[in-house]
Amino acid sequence: MTTTPDTEKKTIYGRPVDQNVPNLYNGTPVVQWTPPEAGIDNLGLHSWDTFQIPGVGEFNVEFDGYVRVVRSPATNTEWADAEVYTNLIEMKMVAESEELGPITTTLNPECLSAGQIRTPFDPYAGEGPAAKACRMAVGCLFDIPRLGKVLFNREPVILTIDDVRSIPPAGAPGKGQIYRMLPLYDTKDPWGEPVGYLTSLRFNMGGYLAPEQIA
């Protein structure tokens, strides 16, 4: 079910998951309240990010793209008791900002971006009694050619989805849990001062994509 981690990864944000499981594309059923078999979800993703670049300004940027998420088998066949572990193994999000130009966000290959889905200890009002909470800790690269920089984060971006009624939570809205500002560093000057900050992130998980939509 889990393996020792890929030795190329320097920073491990969660539990490693065995990637030797089937790829899942469009046509895969998404069933509520039912733990699924292990697999790799190929899903659309849309996000709205806010960046602060000191001395330059604040930028609201809309991204579209896809993620590939490998899921462990559920720890239990009963939904209520099931836990599922996830690794984000690929991401490509593309934006066109009027001020910053094109931006491409991918995974930082030095990080194992990882998360889990489980029943929360603090069910929220408005969530179904059996709704689960999903979290994923992510290391990103933000390639911004107009700035001549590729930025990366050292605190993981914590992506969360609440009120999860199916796995994957296709179509669900989510949020990056960023407190005020998440520092971003320049890959060409990794020990220097942060050159930007991520100050807000919202997203919508899409559904399963066709193989040809994963570039």
Next chain:
Amino acid sequence: MTTTPDTEKKTIYGRPVDQNVPNLYNGTPVVQWTPPEAGIDNLGLHSWDTFQIPGVGEFNVEFDGYVRVVRSPATNTEWADAEVYTNLIEMKMVAESEELGPITTTLNPECLSAGQIRTPFDPYAGEGPAAKACRMAVGCLFDIPRLGKVLFNREPVILTIDDVRSIPPAGAPGKGQIYRMLPLYDTKDPWGEPVGYLTSLRFNMGGYLAPEQIA
């Protein structure tokens, strides 16, 4: 001002800071709205943590102890423009829980726990116009002998202090920015399922301690 990181650290949560600066103890003045010289702050700390241990229960635990924080020189002599980078180089927090017995929290030596103090992009109502925001990303070890386990986190605990009017923010309240549950793993089974979760953390920064109070 900064150095390449200690090679023993596998996980780097922020910018490394040069530790070759004076130790500061009780008697050191704490001056408002004034960037200080670089130094190592030896400070008291008190915290209230909530742990969830699946299958065992929820535990509210009160810790007392100290931290040693190395600060970089400020990037500017003017308070408004000054940024200060910090590394948490030592921590010892001790609790006595009725249910869990003694708990000792220290730093995970594999992690560089790091943070910064800067003027926020989103000043809060109620903060002074020149108040700064402080954040620190921390990798911990929670030694709980009664459970026979030492737990560690892979998502850093993000400790934040708002409305910072002096550096260090001695006497200020702060919060761990934990969204619902932060997974904790067993050092003896690091690739296994999380064995506990940190679900809440509040703290009060103390003042400068005497050398003999740092054990």
